[in-house]
Amino acid sequence: LTCCAFQLNAADPLPSWNESAAKQNIIQFVEKVTSKDSPDYVPPEHRIATFDNDGTLWTEKPQYFQVFFAIDRVKALAPQHPEWKTEEPFASILKGDYKTAFAGGEAAVLKLVVATHTGMTTTEFEKIVNEWSKTARHPKTGRLFTQMVYQPMLELLAYMRSKGFKTFIVSGGGIEFMRPWTERVYGIPPQQVVGSSVKTKFEMREDGPVLIRLPEINFIDDKAGKPVGINSHIGQRPIAAFGNSDGDIQMLEWATGASGARFALLVHHTDAKREYAYNVGAVQALKDASEKGWTVVNMKDDWKVIYPPLKK
Amino acid sequence: LTCCAFQLNAADPLPSWNESAAKQNIIQFVEKVTSKDSPDYVPPEHRIATFDNDGTLWTEKPQYFQVFFAIDRVKALAPQHPEWKTEEPFASILKGDYKTAFAGGEAAVLKLVVATHTGMTTTEFEKIVNEWSKTARHPKTGRLFTQMVYQPMLELLAYMRSKGFKTFIVSGGGIEFMRPWTERVYGIPPQQVVGSSVKTKFEMREDGPVLIRLPEINFIDDKAGKPVGINSHIGQRPIAAFGNSDGDIQMLEWATGASGARFALLVHHTDAKREYAYNVGAVQALKDASEKGWTVVNMKDDWKVIYPPLKK
Ligand SMILES: [Ca+2]
Ligand SMILES: [Ca+2]
Numbered sequence: 001l002t003c004c005a006f007q008l009n010a011a012d013p014l015p016s017w018n019e020s021a022a023k024q025n026i027i028q029f030v031e032k033v034t035s036k037d038s039p040d041y042v043p044p045e046h047r048i049a050t051f052d053n054d055g056t057l058w059t060e061k062p063q064y065f066q067v068f069f070a071i072d073r074v075k076a077l078a079p080q081h082p083e084w085k086t087e088e089p090f091a092s093i094l095k096g097d098y099k100t101a102f103a104g105g106e107a108a109v110l111k112l113v114v115a116t117h118t119g120m121t122t123t124e125f126e127k128i129v130n131e132w133s134k135t136a137r138h139p140k141t142g143r144l145f146t147q148m149v150y151q152p153m154l155e156l157l158a159y160m161r162s163k164g165f166k167t168f169i170v171s172g173g174g175i176e177f178m179r180p181w182t183e184r185v186y187g188i189p190p191q192q193v194v195g196s197s198v199k200t201k202f203e204m205r206e207d208g209p210v211l212i213r214l215p216e217i218n219f220i221d222d223k224a225g226k227p228v229g230i231n232s233h234i235g236q237r238p239i240a241a242f243g244n245s246d247g248d249i250q251m252l253e254w255a256t257g258a259s260g261a262r263f264a265l266l267v268h269h270t271d272a273k274r275e276y277a278y279n280v281g282a283v284q285a286l287k288d289a290s291e292k293g294w295t296v297v298n299m300k301d302d303w304k305v306i307y308p309p310l311k312k
Numbered sequence: 313l314t315c316c317a318f319q320l321n322a323a324d325p326l327p328s329w330n331e332s333a334a335k336q337n338i339i340q341f342v343e344k345v346t347s348k349d350s351p352d353y354v355p356p357e358h359r360i361a362t363f364d365n366d367g368t369l370w371t372e373k374p375q376y377f378q379v380f381f382a383i384d385r386v387k388a389l390a391p392q393h394p395e396w397k398t399e400e401p402f403a404s405i406l407k408g409d410y411k412t413a414f415a416g417g418e419a420a421v422l423k424l425v426v427a428t429h430t431g432m433t434t435t436e437f438e439k440i441v442n443e444w445s446k447t448a449r450h451p452k453t454g455r456l457f458t459q460m461v462y463q464p465m466l467e468l469l470a471y472m473r474s475k476g477f478k479t480f481i482v483s484g485g486g487i488e489f490m491r492p493w494t495e496r497v498y499g500i501p502p503q504q505v506v507g508s509s510v511k512t513k514f515e516m517r518e519d520g521p522v523l524i525r526l527p528e529i530n531f532i533d534d535k536a537g538k539p540v541g542i543n544s545h546i547g548q549r550p551i552a553a554f555g556n557s558d559g560d561i562q563m564l565e566w567a568t569g570a571s572g573a574r575f576a577l578l579v580h581h582t583d584a585k586r587e588y589a590y591n592v593g594a595v596q597a598l599k600d601a602s603e604k605g606w607t608v609v610n611m612k613d614d615w616k617v618i619y620p621p622l623k624k
Contacts, residue, residue: 045495045501122543166503175544175547176547179547183357189357189547190546190547190548191478191503191504191545191546191547191548192503193547197544200540200543200544201536201540202536202537202539202540202562202566204565208569208570209539209562209565209566209569211539211540211543218544224513224514225514227514227521227523228512228513228514228523231434231512231523232487232509232512232530233503233545234502234503235487235488235491235501235502235503235505236502236503250514250521253516253521254514254521257520257521258520
């Protein structure tokens with residue numbers, strides 16, 4: 001089930017990247033901040049790199065994978081909720097009519113989150129996510145969602161770690177939706193995952209202490225929230241940041257807006273054949289990238305492969 | 313100025329601890345979770361240890377050191393605030409009458425926090441704390457506050473790290489009050505510090521992006537908040553936790569209330585001559601310790617020295 005482990009190739013640490021500017025920019029940056037005699041040298045404790053998740057480390061189409069998770073939970077929980085047969089957004093979700101389900105906008109999403117992501121203990125939720133991550137499959141490719149991660153980005157994570165970087169996820173997705181599988185899939189441990197969250201409450205039960213996931217948003221780790229989440233969890237400014245959309249602009253500004261060598265990269269989804277091609281939600285970020293000199297990955301041209309090979 | 317670096321002694325990793333039960337309990341626990349052939353073996357990625365700060369890693373008397381910091385800030389900022397001459401709690405603080413100053417209870421403390429800890433950028437606050445930490449001295453010993461850390465606990469931190477543990481601070485104190493000096497003093501990097509916090513806000517200024525510290529409490533990392541903070545920042549349950557007061561009970565319950573080998577320790581302040589002797593604020597925790605088998609350090613008997621030697 002573990003799709004993605006691979007050996008770092010010392011001769012070419014980024015073998016799935018074509019020999020284009022994106023790859024050169026990455027390697028030049030890493031070399032200059034890690035070479036002891038470089039004027040841009042950064043000691044290891046400050047080599048902090050932050051990565052958006054959806055659309056940067058794994059695919060985010062036809063919709064965020066966490067939405068598939070929520071839908072799967074609605075289906076699994078429906079027998080305990082006969083009232084959902086007539087209550088939106090659940091009724092439409094159970095009919096497979098997602099357009100109607102999400103016509104309710106933010107209120108519908110919040111209702112869905114509360115029903116599927118809260119009310120249980122953190123341990124119970126971890127178990128639910130873990131099981132889902134090992135069985136749920138993408139509707140188009142049939143791969144496990146955790147096999148829809150980008151092979152070139154897995155290489156990049158491993159390469160940067162081999163050069164003394166600490167790699168963090170900083171995602172608008174749920175922090176506890178990611179943590180159960182990020183170490184296995186990306187090599188990123190739970191304490192290096194930053195994301196959106198609900199409030200939790202400590203409770204002593206007869207069989208031991210628990211944390212209950214409450215039906216209340218605690219933090220939204222998106223847009224201007226990303227530097228806030230970074231500051232809260234990491235406590236220092238990244239020197240490199242990787243994203244794909246307008247939700248990452250502030251994170252990339254935060255990472256690059258200080259003295260010393262800095263690096264920002266946007267993954268641009270240009271590959272309709274091997275993945276998806278779209279600018280929606282990334283128009284401003286792409287404009288900023290060209291104005292500010294952020295590196296833009298053109299998936300179609302810069303990446304030899306998109307997904308990791310599947311084990312037989 | 314760096315008081316506290318020292319070499320780990322392989323023959324005796326805890327040389328400042330007397331050969332009593334506390335030391336034996338610590339070493340037995342560490343051995344059993346790190347020996348590959350032990351039934352209690354824990355892989356390195358799950359060797360998480362959390363440490364309270366005030367009264368556990370450094371002295372907390374005659375009052376929390378962060379209160380001294382706030383008082384020093386009031387004095388430094390007073391020239392810009394002529395209105396403080398008549399406004400409480402500032403008026404009494406400026407007169408050195410702390411009893412009257414804090415008679416206002418929580419409201420007075422909040423006013424003090426807002427006036428001294430908010431309104432500036434995170435970078436500015438870091439600089440203020442950093443400078444204070446290198447100059448401010450304890451009223452009784454004349455040591456820098458950062459030299460009022462416990463030598464036996466420094467040894468314990470280094471010993472556990474040498475055995476593959478990740479050491480975290482989980483304190484009721486301000487997260488950004490600790491981060492500027494915890495790496496230098498304890499060897500604990502910013503991303504491994506959990507604490508109380510104010511809200512922050514991202515802002516693009518002409519000379520670059522900043523995070524502003526807002527006059528609004530974000531999180532109180534104390535009592536039942538400690539497991540919440542641990543879950544938010546670390547994302548997994550510690551297998552060992554160290555505290556000194558009732559504010560640590562839930563953290564110690566959280567660390568010990570699951571299967572597998574677990575360890576909890578309370579520092580009991582019993583040494584009026586070399587430090588302070590008090591039970592106030594720790595009565596319930598000491599009761600719980602004796603009922604639940606948590607290790608209690610009797611500072612007077614268990615520790616050969618309290619503070620690190622000062623460099624000449
Ligand atoms: Ca994204
Ligand atoms: Ca304490």
